[in-house]
Amino acid sequence: MKIETNIFDFDEGILLENGIKLSSFKLMVETYGELNESKSNGVLLCHAFSGNHHAAGKNADGLVGWWDQLVGPDKAIDTNKFFVVCCNNLGGCSGSSGPTEINPLSDEIYGNNFPQVSVEDWVNSQKMLSDRLGISKWHFIVGGSLGGMQALQWAISYPDSVNRAGILAAAARSSTQNIAMNEVARESIRKDPNFCNGDYIKNNKRPKDGIKAARMLGHITYLSEKHMDLRFGRKYQEEGSKVSGNVDFEVENYLQYKGEKFSESFDANSYIIMTKAMDGYDIAADSKTLEENMANIKASLLIIGFNSDWLYPPARGKEIQIAAINQNIKSSYIVLDGEQGHDSFLFHSEKYSKAIKKFIES
Amino acid sequence: MAIEISKVIQDWVPRGSKIVDFGCGDGTLLKKLMDEKDVQGYGVEINDKKILSCIEKNVPVIKLDIDLGLHDFEFSNFDMSIMARSIQCLRNPNIALEKMLSLSKTCVVTLPNLGYWRCRINLAVGKMPVTPDLPSSWYETENIHLCTIRDFENLCEEQSITIKEKFFIGPKNKKGIMSSINPNFFATEGVYLLEKK
Numbered sequence: 001m002k003i004e005t006n007i008f009d010f011d012e013g014i015l016l017e018n019g020i021k022l023s024s025f026k027l028m029v030e031t032y033g034e035l036n037e038s039k040s041n042g043v044l045l046c047h048a049f050s051g052n053h054h055a056a057g058k059n060a061d062g063l064v065g066w067w068d069q070l071v072g073p074d075k076a077i078d079t080n081k082f083f084v085v086c087c088n089n090l091g092g093c094s095g096s097s098g099p100t101e102i103n104p105l106s107d108e109i110y111g112n113n114f115p116q117v118s119v120e121d122w123v124n125s126q127k128m129l130s131d132r133l134g135i136s137k138w139h140f141i142v143g144g145s146l147g148g149m150q151a152l153q154w155a156i157s158y159p160d161s162v163n164r165a166g167i168l169a170a171a172a173r174s175s176t177q178n179i180a181m182n183e184v185a186r187e188s189i190r191k192d193p194n195f196c197n198g199d200y201i202k203n204n205k206r207p208k209d210g211i212k213a214a215r216m217l218g219h220i221t222y223l224s225e226k227h228m229d230l231r232f233g234r235k236y237q238e239e240g241s242k243v244s245g246n247v248d249f250e251v252e253n254y255l256q257y258k259g260e261k262f263s264e265s266f267d268a269n270s271y272i273i274m275t276k277a278m279d280g281y282d283i284a285a286d287s288k289t290l291e292e293n294m295a296n297i298k299a300s301l302l303i304i305g306f307n308s309d310w311l312y313p314p315a316r317g318k319e320i321q322i323a324a325i326n327q328n329i330k331s332s333y334i335v336l337d338g339e340q341g342h343d344s345f346l347f348h349s350e351k352y353s354k355a356i357k358k359f360i361e362s
Numbered sequence: 363m364a365i366e367i368s369k370v371i372q373d374w375v376p377r378g379s380k381i382v383d384f385g386c387g388d389g390t391l392l393k394k395l396m397d398e399k400d401v402q403g404y405g406v407e408i409n410d411k412k413i414l415s416c417i418e419k420n421v422p423v424i425k426l427d428i429d430l431g432l433h434d435f436e437f438s439n440f441d442m443s444i445m446a447r448s449i450q451c452l453r454n455p456n457i458a459l460e461k462m463l464s465l466s467k468t469c470v471v472t473l474p475n476l477g478y479w480r481c482r483i484n485l486a487v488g489k490m491p492v493t494p495d496l497p498s499s500w501y502e503t504e505n506i507h508l509c510t511i512r513d514f515e516n517l518c519e520e521q522s523i524t525i526k527e528k529f530f531i532g533p534k535n536k537k538g539i540m541s542s543i544n545p546n547f548f549a550t551e552g553v554y555l556l557e558k559k
Contacts, residue, residue: 302417318434321424325438328380328402333424334413351410358418 001072001079003057005030007095008132014090014125020115024104027129028053028088028095032071033079035133042135043077043360044126045086046143046150049274050218050266052094055086069348076353077360082139090125091117091273099269100201112198112269119146119281123153130161140360141299142166144345145312146278152320155299156283162299164360169309169338169345171316172290172323173282178311181221182275185214189268198269207268212259214271219258224308224341291323301331302359304352306338306345332359366537367553368394370529371444371470374555375399379441382406382466384428385448389416396421406431429453432461440466447472447551450505456517463523463558472553477510477546494533495550511546518556527555 006029013023030053035042045055045067056071056079058064070076071084088096091114095101099114130138141162143151148170155165174182189195192210196203220228232251243260247253284290303321305314314335321333336352338344344352368391375381378400383392386405389412395401405423407413416423426434428445429452443466449455450473462469474495475481481491490500498504509517511530518525530549532538541549 300420300422318424318426322434322438325404325424325435330402330422332413332417332422333426334410334417335425336410351414354414355417358414362418362420 001032001057002034003030003032003059005053005059008087008129010125010128010132012128014121014128016115016121017118018116022090022097022115025090025097025125026095026101027090027097027125029129030054030065030086032056032084033082035083035135039133039135040137040139041082042130042133042138042140043082043084044130044138044141044154045071045077045084046122046126046141046147046154047086047089048143048145048147049278050262050271051147052092053086053088053096054094056084066346069346070353070356076348076356077140077142078357081361085129085133085135087126087129089117089122089274091270091277093267093270098267099198099273100267109201110269111201114269114273116273116276116280118277119149119153120157122150122277123157126150126154127158127161137161137163140164140166142168142356143170144168145170145342146274146281148312148345149278149281152283152301153281155297155301156293159296159298165299165301166356166359167301167303167317167320169304169306169312169317169342170320171312172320173284174279175316179279181217181311182279185217186272186275188213188217189271192268195268198272200268206263208263211266211268211271212263215262215266216255216259219255221311222341222343224310224339226308227339227341230339290319291326294320294323294329295327297324297327297329299329300359301329302355303331303333304345304355305333305335306341307335308338308340309342309344311342366535367446367472367529367531367551370553371395371446371472372399374442374468374470374527375401376441377401380439381442381444382435382438382440383444383446384432384462385445385451386412386416386421386423388412389419389421389423391444391446392416392421393419428458432458432465435465438465442466442468442470444470445472446470447474449473450507450509452507455507455509456521459517459523459556460521463556467557468526469556470554471514471556472551473514474505474508474551475511475546475549476508477512478550479547482547493550511549511552514552514554518554522559524557524559525554526557529553 055067056065088094148167151165189210192207194205195207235250237253303317305317324331380402392403443462484491530541530545531551532541
């Protein structure tokens with residue numbers, strides 16, 4: 001599989017939804033496979049809140065991409081057939097313009113000065129990337145969770161630029177419960193003494209403990225009760241492999257380990273920006289209803305929900321499906337069991353991969 | 363579905379209409395209607411394997427339990443709803459009929475006939491009918507609300523439903539003379555085009 005990682009600079013800048021203008025910005029982009037001559041085989045992957053541009057294959061650090069189980073040669077999204085593109089979203093912390101990058105206007109790190117971005121802003125910046133790549137119409141735009149919101153927004157904002165959209169474990173808006181969970185996570189970051197009101201980089205500090213606690217909570221919401229039971233049960237962690245002295249149970253050890261690892265790589269301001277963007281997303285936030293806002297969609301939709309997902313349960317996908325039918329949009333809605341809860345969208349399962357493959361190759 | 367039945371239904375479907383097929387199976391009928399009658403079609407199905415076949419055919423499909431989900435389509439403005447050999451599997455066929463006619467202008471229903479003479483012979487010797495059209499034993503059948511042609515037409519009458527068209531199929535999916543003369547005795551299946559009075 002041909003993998004390329006590049007930075008794209010956009011010196012023309014972008015006007016954000018909230019009225020703030022970024023005078024210039026950059027996107028970290030990874031591509032897999034090759035664009036055909038007619039530029040009709042493009043597939044855009046939109047990452048979820050903590051994802052990044054590295055979706056498939058192994059990168060230089062030996063890390064496997066977040067959707068490697070579904071993206072690659074002969075996989076659900078076959079890189080022998082499709083030119084697959086994934087970018088780190090604005091406000092992220094993996095190389096695109098965001099809190100950890102230098103503000104070209106001041107030559108200082110953005111830190112807590114990076115503006116709040118929205119799902120619409122991401123879609124607009126991805127559209128600019130499409131234009132740069134010469135792709136006027138994507139064969140397929142897909143994402144899970146927050147990525148699914150982007151795929152849906154693409155179909156709404158740029159109806160002529162999307163052939164098919166995959167909306168996986170997602171919703172047309174964040175629920176009250178989603179917002180509540182995110183706020184607990186953000187609060188644990190803000191209350192970390194090293195957070196320094198978001199100015200930790202300048203102060204040479206890192207609010208690791210806050211990010212860690214936030215991620216531990218997050219992981220609970222990504223998994224299902226059943227999956228946790230099956231995977232960890234009430235088993236005690238073996239003495240030699242405990243990550244900390246406080247740990248008794250395997251599940252504690254797992255959360256500690258995952259939280260710690262995440263806190264080493266993810267930025268606290270990015271965490272806040274990304275979750276705020278997720279919370280803020282609501283297709284029907286203006287005076288129009290979900291249906292009215294979806295009226296212009298020309299793409300065919302594939303909506304997939306998972307029964308074990310209690311963060312974005314299947315009913316949220318069904319809501320989009322029914323609105324699509326009422327607007328005469330070609331749309332399919334599937335519910336799969338997906339044992340891994342909300343995270344199910346990340347993992348291969350026979351029916352899941354088949355559904356996506358058949359949808360994009362039909 | 364027998365070729366004759368799908369052909370009959372095809373003739374009844376208005377060109378370019380918006381239709382929903384409850385219990386659409388692998389999407390064969392919808393695909394045909396989409397290709398030949400230019401319909402905007404949606405299938406409703408519960409079986410994952412069949413759903414994947416629909417997606418493969420590029421037929422829009424929704425995974426839903428018809429028993430629970432008919433009310434979801436309240437504002438979908440369908441021209442026609444189809445329920446082929448499924449109504450007898452539902453918990454409340456009468457309520458389902460009512461619902462289908464509230465969410466679409468017309469509706470096509472096909473159903474196996476328990477009044478078919480071979481079923482009657484089975485019952486006459488004291489056994490639940492098992493025929494080529496109703497092959498499952500009583501303990502494993504999905505058909506929990508079987509009825510005769512007469513029963514069904516009586517229900518339509520009671521619910522003020524107009525039978526606009528009907529068509530009867532005999533054994534081996536043939537349109538025999540006998541099944542038109544006395545459908546309640548000779549037809550294995552009835553095909554109806556219904557409308558609210």
